Amino acid sequence: MKVSLVVGTLSHVPGVVAAMVVGAADGLIVETSAMLGATDGAGDPRKHTAALAAYLYAKVTRASDAARLGKPAFMRLEAEQGHICVVGARDVVLVTIVTPDANLGRVRLDMMTAAKGDQ
Amino acid sequence: MTDPTVAEAWVAAPLRRLKEDARLISGVLLYPTGRAVGQFGFSNAADVMSICALTSAINASSRELGRQLDGKPFYELHHAGADRQVFMARATAGGQEFLFVGVFDRESSLGVVEIYFAEFQKALEKLRPEKQAPAPGPSGDFEGELNRSLDALFGPIGKR
Numbered sequence: 414m415k416v417s418l419v420v421g422t423l424s425h426v427p428g429v430v431a432a433m434v435v436g437a438a439d440g441l442i443v444e445t446s447a448m449l450g451a452t453d454g455a456g457d458p459r460k461h462t463a464a465l466a467a468y469l470y471a472k473v474t475r476a477s478d479a480a481r482l483g484k485p486a487f488m489r490l491e492a493e494q495g496h497i498c499v500v501g502a503r504d505v506v507l508v509t510i511v512t513p514d515a516n517l518g519r520v521r522l523d524m525m526t527a528a529k530g531d532q
Numbered sequence: 533m534t535d536p537t538v539a540e541a542w543v544a545a546p547l548r549r550l551k552e553d554a555r556l557i558s559g560v561l562l563y564p565t566g567r568a569v570g571q572f573g574f575s576n577a578a579d580v581m582s583i584c585a586l587t588s589a590i591n592a593s594s595r596e597l598g599r600q601l602d603g604k605p606f607y608e609l610h611h612a613g614a615d616r617q618v619f620m621a622r623a624t625a626g627g628q629e630f631l632f633v634g635v636f637d638r639e640s641s642l643g644v645v646e647i648y649f650a651e652f653q654k655a656l657e658k659l660r661p662e663k664q665a666p667a668p669g670p671s672g673d674f675e676g677e678l679n680r681s682l683d684a685l686f687g688p689i690g691k692r
Contacts, residue, residue: 440643464643471641
């Protein structure tokens with residue numbers, strides 16, 4: 414699946430504020446959706462989120478490997494005002510920023526489907 | 533990991549934070565003339581001397597290349613080696629330009645280094661002393677300037 418199609422599909426899932434395809438090794442954004450509800454003064458968190466989420470996913474992969482659990486299938490970080498979801502897909506990771514009231518089951522399913530389509 | 537050694541005390545805290553946050557193996561902050569301001573990860577003055585000279589030369593040539601190709605100087609440069617990667621960028625504080633060169637491996641990533649370098653640059657801007665001695669321009673004595681800055685970082689030759 415093309416990265417632009419992945420981002421387009423994920424960004425239309427209810428509750429997804431932003432969807433990104435990020436380089437797994439360098440943490441740089443390959444493709445991103447617009448930031449839903451972003452205002453000019455608030456600053457754009459996508460670059461930071463992308464780099465740190467990819468970094469965190471790399472560490473989680475090592476932890477999972479150390480525990481002999483294999484590759485992580487899905488990573489979700491729950492915060493006060495929402496979630497960050499990450500799924501690995503070969504050389505890239507899919508990252509979404511999600512609202513607290515989002516249907517996480519749907520987000521998870523769509524992200525994993527997109528990741529499988531990328532492989 | 534060793535703490536940064538610095539020729540100007542105000543850069544110590546931002547350098548330490550950059551090193552820790554971005555998980556850098558080594559790094560040097562210098563003036564575009566090649567004079568070292570601070571470093572971490574090196575124990576040998578000769579290594580820092582080589583890096584300062586090379587970084588200064590690379591900055592001059594890449595800046596001109598940027599002007600030729602894009603009408604403005606390149607802001608940063610990244611080289612990905614097999615195991616280690618080099619990140620080189622310009623930072624300004626109070627109108628004074630600095631160059632930074634840092635080395636990282638798979639414990640970090642270019643995205644992470646870029647993020648924390650942006651924070652480092654803001655910290656430099658914020659912490660730079662108001663009344664600073666005039667910025668060191670090229671005096672023509674490149675080797676002398678370089679040696680004086682290395683003396684400040686590692687001590688005079690013979691005592692290193």
